[in-house]
Amino acid sequence: MTSTIIDEAAKAPVVGPPARQPRKRRSSTTRKTLGDWMILVVAILIGLLIAVPFFLILINSFKSPADYNAAGPLTLPTELYLDGMVNFWQRVDFPQKLWNSFFISSVVAILAVLVSLLNAFALGIGRVRGRTWIVLLILLANMLPQEVLLYPLYFMFKTVGLYDNQWAVIIIFVVIQSAFGTYLLASVLGTFPKEILEAASLDGANKWTMLWRVVYPITKPTLSVLVIFFFIWTWNEFLIPLTFLVSNASQTVPVSIAVLQGDRLMDVTTTSASALLGLLPTLIFFLIFQRTLTRGITAGAVK
Amino acid sequence: MTKASVADAPVVARKAGGRSAVRQSLIPGSNPRTFWIYLVPGLALLTLIIVVPLIWNVYLTFTDYRGIKPPEWVGLENWVKLAGDTTFWTSFSNSIAMIVAMVVVPTLLGLVLAAMLFDLIGKKFGGKIASFLRATYYLPQILPGVVAAIVIGWILRPQNGALNQVLEGVGLNGLAQNWLGNPDTALPSIMVIMIWVQLGYPIVIFMAALQRVDPELYEAAELDGANWIQRFRAITVSIIRPEIFVVTLTCTIAALKVFGPIYTLTGGGPGTSTIVPAYYAYSEFFQSQQVGYGATIATALTIVIAIVSVVFLLAQTRLERQEEER
Known part of the structure; x- marks a missing residue:
């Protein structure tokens, strides 16, 4: 089980003896040279550079417009100013937008992973004839520029009465996200250990049982990574929700933020506060499921 | 096998x-x-x-x-109109800049950073530091595109924007300028933004893939006297090759159809200096109401993306087969 390496590594400094003392295992690799420290410093500097815009959002979200005009974007706020945030929260009915985004993104994430798994089972394990071309056809969903879909889907959903309905957006993104999922899972399942499947088929398992009792549990780490990706990607989508969710009550968080930008009443610090509120949900979601990402994206963990 | x-x-x-x-x-x-x-x-x-x-x-x-x-x-x-349309050809040459910023740089840098985090920092300084740094690198990926554009927009803006203020603060007043409004700096600025956005994606995928590498393989190579760069090339790159394929292909597709940042930051301007095919198609569809021509641009873009993907997938399948027959 290679999947436990990171977890062990994460626990080691806590459980194990302090670094000064000789370690029981791989003592030679834990000795830190000057070069190691330099690499660590470089890695931290890169991290800081990447995080700068986030610090800027943070400090300007709690600044009053007067403070901002006087001291500019780089200083810390002189007092804790919450009006910008409160203002934005109430203006867009933020809890409602949060729920809309959460509902759409979670349903898409789960359904898209399910579709990806079914597709990849046939392509990776079943090795259906012409699978490279089928993967390619499915990847079309990823390749098409989204503008192409707007006119035709607008007419189609209007005809069946799903226009301005969240399910329209859900169906579209299940297809788009599962294209990536199918591609990734099919190549991962293509290297699925044959011995396990052979053993299961000797036990008389049929394909459906094998999918859920053998393939599903073993690929679970990859599937959860996909759930996280799909959730975040769908949450951040803009063009299609903007087009298909016209009524205020069905809008998502990014759409509601963007719609407010045209508003002349929005000052810089309210904009910053809206950016902070817009990124917090995905940030929290990411931090909660961070560990899942470390468990690996491949079924190779069984090797 | x-x-x-x-x-x-x-x-x-x-x-x-x-x-x-x-x-x-x-x-x-x-x-x-x-x-x-x-x-x-x-x-x-x-x-x-x-x-x-x-x-x-x-x-x-x-x-x-x-x-x-x-x-x-x-x-x-x-x-016929498309073939002679200079704006269309400009948009495609800008796509190449997007491929550099969204595929080439993030994949190469991502490979090195992922190996560095996993192999050196993770093992010598503890997995906690490594996963904290990885989470930091990934931050821009979880930022909604619209929000990112708003924030970047006011960091780069000419009056009291954060970047110009920093430059003035360290005495480099001469460098301060209208980053997105100047045709010479608009495209490079967008490229830097895209590198910032994309970098976390290959790092997360590559680090997950690295867990498949048997640590004993590294130890054996180390005992044989292989240095870090040799180990990186011989073991790391060859084992996570499937993921390298997935990352390169998906990022290339994303780079060719990049739309959001252009739409929110520059609208293809100034002039046509940052126009990309997807944005050009969009503006024909919804601003000029030339739906037929917009569809033509979009279809041409789709054809290019499809050709790139076919070449990629065929190469990947061939490599997989070679592996299998070995």
């Missing part, structure tokens, strides 16, 4: 098709054909949401359509 196990493959497979190991499903004794049923839901949805609009769109490229009156057949007119 070794040669021996290919030769041992069940007789059924050899009857079913020529190349035994390839035509056989991974479940012994079950014909690949019986797996088709698992593709039904996926392909049905795909047809409805993707294939039908695509065909509709291809039809529109042969018409003059303003969105109100029914489309009028004009034959190849749109395609």
